[in-house]
Amino acid sequence: MKTYEQFLDIKAEVKEALKNNLPVVALESTIISHGMPYPDNVVMAKKVEQIIREQGAVPATIAIMDGKIKIGLTDEDLETLAKSKDAVKVSRRDMASVIAMKQLGATTVASTMICAEMANIKFFVTGGIGGVHKGYENTLDVSADLEELSQTNVAVICAGAKAILDLPRTMEYLETKGVSVVGYQTKVLPAFFSRTSDIKLRLFVDQVEDLAKIIYTKEKLNLKGGILVANPIPESDSLDSDYMNDIIARAVKQSVVDQVEGKDVTPYLLKKIVEETKGKSLQANLALVYNNAKVGGQLAKAYQDLMK
Numbered sequence: 001m002k003t004y005e006q007f008l009d010i011k012a013e014v015k016e017a018l019k020n021n022l023p024v025v026a027l028e029s030t031i032i033s034h035g036m037p038y039p040d041n042v043v044m045a046k047k048v049e050q051i052i053r054e055q056g057a058v059p060a061t062i063a064i065m066d067g068k069i070k071i072g073l074t075d076e077d078l079e080t081l082a083k084s085k086d087a088v089k090v091s092r093r094d095m096a097s098v099i100a101m102k103q104l105g106a107t108t109v110a111s112t113m114i115c116a117e118m119a120n121i122k123f124f125v126t127g128g129i130g131g132v133h134k135g136y137e138n139t140l141d142v143s144a145d146l147e148e149l150s151q152t153n154v155a156v157i158c159a160g161a162k163a164i165l166d167l168p169r170t171m172e173y174l175e176t177k178g179v180s181v182v183g184y185q186t187k188v189l190p191a192f193f194s195r196t197s198d199i200k201l202r203l204f205v206d207q208v209e210d211l212a213k214i215i216y217t218k219e220k221l222n223l224k225g226g227i228l229v230a231n232p233i234p235e236s237d238s239l240d241s242d243y244m245n246d247i248i249a250r251a252v253k254q255s256v257v258d259q260v261e262g263k264d265v266t267p268y269l270l271k272k273i274v275e276e277t278k279g280k281s282l283q284a285n286l287a288l289v290y291n292n293a294k295v296g297g298q299l300a301k302a303y304q305d306l307m308k
């Protein structure tokens with residue numbers, strides 16, 4: 001028994017699926033507690049799980065509750081997280097203390113990857129990852145998500161990264177750390193709210209079966225670290241990038257005036273953007289998460305089929 005197993009609380013359905021080599025997809029909880037307002041966040045959390053089921057995979061939303069890493073939440077747990085005003089945003093740094101102190105914790109991309117790997121879950125669906133922040137030269141603000149992608153063996157399906165980040169530097173960081181960023185049906189990095197950006201991708205595929213083969217091969221090569229699958233927001237939900245960049249630039253400026261720092265920066269910007277777009281960004285955010293759930297579920301299924 002691994003020493004961390006005493007802290008894992010895996011839902012029976014998820015345990016059963018893992019034991020029988022059925023496809024399982026992990027989901028994060030910071031997107032619920034800090035990424036979207038109530039009640040949209042809980043509607044999203046439930047619908048994402050449902051979409052993953054429709055692809056023939058089992059969803060496992062992850063959070064920290066009662067001193068345990070809970071893998072697979074009940075609807076009641078999702079409701080608790082969605083309503084909570086004081087859930088702690090838990091990245092790698094915060095894991096031990098939030099577990100030890102039995103606080104309610106919502107996991108980011110970084111900590112969800114760690115927890116998924118502990119539970120032997122290979123796929124993880126989210127909206128967008130953290131990255132190198134704008135003005136990084138002054139603040140050194142680089143999300144722990146990037147470092148995690150370089151060392152933890154979980155494939156992360158996202159819609160690229162938000163323009164609240166410095167996208168070229170985020171890509172450089174990932175390249176330095178040896179993280180494969182694979183475009184799914186795109187040859188440029190999707191920019192979260194918009195399908196495209198100026199950044200060309202070096203790796204891209206059109207079929208989930210090819211993604212599954214790449215992930216399988218990386219594993220057999222014993223290459224440590226994650227893979228980032230970049231899946232663009234559907235055309236019909238995509239927002240104009242000039243419109244968004246303008247709003248984002250203003251939000252970033254305001255965050256400096258308001259002296260927001262550390263882990264509060266990302267939630268602050270997300271909230272400001274929803275306000276400034278009068279909810280349009282929230283609709284786009286929901287659409288891209290659902291689209292990622294679809295692709296993530298299909299990918300997990302394709303991977304299991306490959307193993308048969």
Ligand code: PSU
Nearest residue numbers: 030031035108109128130143144263266
């Ligand atoms: N980007 C989003 N929505 C989110 C996040 C990022 O569009 O909810 C969350 C994720 O949990 C991500 C975290 O892992 O923010 C990154 O925070 P930080 O930049 O403090 O590492």
Ligand code: MN
Nearest residue numbers: 141142143262
């Ligand atoms: Mn940060």
